[in-house]
Amino acid sequence: MGIRSVLSKPLAQYVVQRQQVWMHRPGETQQRWLQTLLDGARNTAFGRDHRFKDINSYPEFRQAVPIRDYEDLKPYIERILAGEPDVLWKGKPVYFAKTSGTTSGTKYIPITKESIPNHINSARDALLNYIHETGNAAFLDKKLIFLSGSPELVVKNGINIGRLSGISNHHVPAYLRTNQLPSYETNTIEDWETKLERIIDETLTQPMSLISGIPPWVQMYFDRIQARTGKKIKDVFPDFSLFVYGGVNFEPYRAKLYESIGKKVDSIETYPASEGFIAYQDTQTEQGLLMMLNSGIFFEFIPAEDYFSKNPRRLTIDQVELGKNYAVVIHNNAGLWGYSLGDTVKFVSNDPYRLLVTGRIKHFISAFGEHVIGEEVEKALKDAMERHPETEVVEFTVAPMVTPAEGLPYHEWFVEFATPPHDADAFVRDLDRRLTELNVYYKDLISGSILRPLKLTVLPRETFRNYMKAQGKLGGQNKVPRLSNDRVIGEGLLQTMQTA
Template identity: 60%
Template sequence: MSLKTFGAKVFAGIIYNKTQKWAQNPVETQKKVFAKLLAVGAETQFGKDHDFAGIHSYSDFAAKVPVRDYEGLKSYVDRVVHGEENVLWPGKPVYFAKTSGTTSGAKYIPLTKESMPYHIEAARNAILLYIHETGNAGFVDGKMIFLQGSPELEEKHGIKFGRLSGIVAHYVPAYLQKNRLPSWETNCIDDWETKVDAIVEETYNEDMAVISGIPSWVQMYFEKLHNKEGKKVGDIFKNFNLFIYGGVNYEPYRAKFENLIGRKVDSIELFPASEGFFAYQDSQKEKGMLLLLNAGIFYEFIKSDEFFTENPKRYTIGEVEMGVNYVLIISTNAGLWGYNIGDTVQFTSLKPYRVIVSGRIKHYISAFGEHVIGKEVETALKEAMEGSDAISVNEFTVAPQINPTMGMPYHEWFIEFEKEPQDMEAFALKIDASMRSQNVYYDDLIVGNVLRTLIITPVAKNGFQEYMKSIGKLGGQNKLPRLANDRKIADFFK
């Protein structure tokens, strides 16, 4: 056992014990975070505008601070972007994470000197808790690859701008720098396909032990490796045994990954975003990710089926239930207050609080009141594929067909197969059966002859990559929506 491996195991035990302390006292932990945020926020322009000095309870906060998305907070953010201090948080942020917006162009999410360390610690602690539970620490001596955005940053008014993954690249600990790939120069390549080609050239002869990134883009890397070497990824990297991912559900990709790798490898799921690092998988044995209640973030939850009603009830951590779909609302030490990040979650455990990401509040299908969410379509596809090695899926998305040329409306599934089912109609029926068992509204529409059984439209190889390229979102942290309530993506393939 190397000194680095031994040290990792000792440190893992320390972090596990620290984690248990706050995880076993969730309500008290959140109360402390809430009180600290309010005390600091009272000195800001936002705090003065919303009478933080007059807030003495959570109910006061909910009454004075409305739920907002980026558009609702944009007037404050714009002031910070232009160099004004003490607007949302004392002083200026150290960074702005630049992300793609839908209606406002680019979004600028502040990262402060108080919030930034939590992004780094969370990723580190996820790996340490894996080491503590499994005892597997040998990978710390191998090479590690993180598929991420460019670390090159701009600067305006004393604040640096860049992609979150590029900002985080500046914080890789010194003891990992020698193990980390790709090189700085390769990471700075903007064009994603050129970048992946360069990563393949840099890594195919290395002893890769850990690979991290969004599954869809890591899949592209694996395919290029396979094409270059003519071998399974697991044969190229014999010590590769840990995949770390976030951003999208891994399950639709798992079978394809295991085929590309040639064996099963352990995985750790993360739930990071520009707005905060919210959760990570703390156990290989339990479902869901540990919600980080001590990381400078105060959480609120709104039931998704009530979200678009007037004044929906806001729940705190002690009031949530398992299996309910909640919109995640955050207030943070980066100066986001009552902020709707757009993600929906479901709790898989209340002792401790663990969540899965169930979808996006804007990514759903409810053309006829069916309220279909991302988790349901991912589960349906997974269940339809179970027990069959003859079917493999690269990527998919779903859209409603409201005005078909013939017959009743239906949900159209656009699927890029690696291996197509021999009987496409039978495969569609399996997916439909799972959807009906999960979603009573969808089932009622089928039974009532409002909707017909779903239709599968196969997509050509690399079709989704071509779509993402066509909208300028190929690679990096960009993700394909699983669901849309319109046919913008569908029209591209039609």
């Protein structure tokens, strides 16, 4: 047993013991953070604009600070980019995480010296929880691969700007740098396909034990390795024992990934965002991800059905209910105030608070009032795949067809299969049946002959990859939306298929 694995166990015990204190005092912990945040930003431009010095309670805070998205916060961000200090948080951010928004173009998300531990320590603690629970630490003595964006940064007015995954790369602990792959030089390659080939060159002969990344891009890595070697991943990397992922629901990819690996490996799900590290899987035996209530963020939750109303309800952690969908709002020590992440979550436990990520608040189909959400389409697909176990999915998305050339409107599922179902018609029936069980409004529209059952459009292999490449979003942390209320992505996929 190596020195890393030996030393990790007492550290894991220490971290988990400290975690036990706050995870069972959620309301108290969050109120303490609210006060800390108010004190930290009292003398900033934002704090003066919103009279932080006069706020003495959560109701007063809620009255003073409205919910906002990036566009609402952008005037403050632009002042920071221009070099002004003490705008959203004291001093200047250490970094801006550069990310692409759906409607805002490029977004610059501040990361301060106070908020860096939220990103770095949370990722570390996810691994330490796993080590503490399972006793498995040997993976730390082998090679670890993180499929991520480029770590190269540019500097503007004293602030480093880059992708979150690249920024995080600069904070990998020194004791792990010697077994981290790929190399810095390879990580800086911008073209994903070129970078992927170089990653394979560097990792193919190494004792890889941990692989981390977004599932579809890890699958592409596996596919390229199998194409080179003709072997299962377990035979290429016999020490591979832990898969760490986040960003998308793992279920649609699980069967194909494990088929590529050739054996069962443990996995850890994480919920990181440029705005903050929200939750991670702290146990292999319970459902859900432990919410980071003691990590520099004060959370609010808006019931999903209220989100687009004029005065939506805003709830604290001790007011949420199990099994309901909520939009996540954060206030943090990077200077994001009333910031709507755009994600929806559902709590499955309140002692401690554990959640599932259920989708995006603006990613839904409601062309006819059905309001089908990401969680529902993912569950329907999972159920259909279980009924047709030969089926393996590479990627999928769903869009409405409101004005078909003939017949009733329908939902169109664009699916790229690694292995298609033997009976496509039965697969579609099972998929549609499960969706009607999950969404009563969709069921009513089908039974009332407003919509006809869904249509399955099977896309050739590589269609999603080619589409994402054409959009300049191949690899890294880029994800395909599960569903949308228009046909922009669907038509783009069809055009990609026709021009391939």
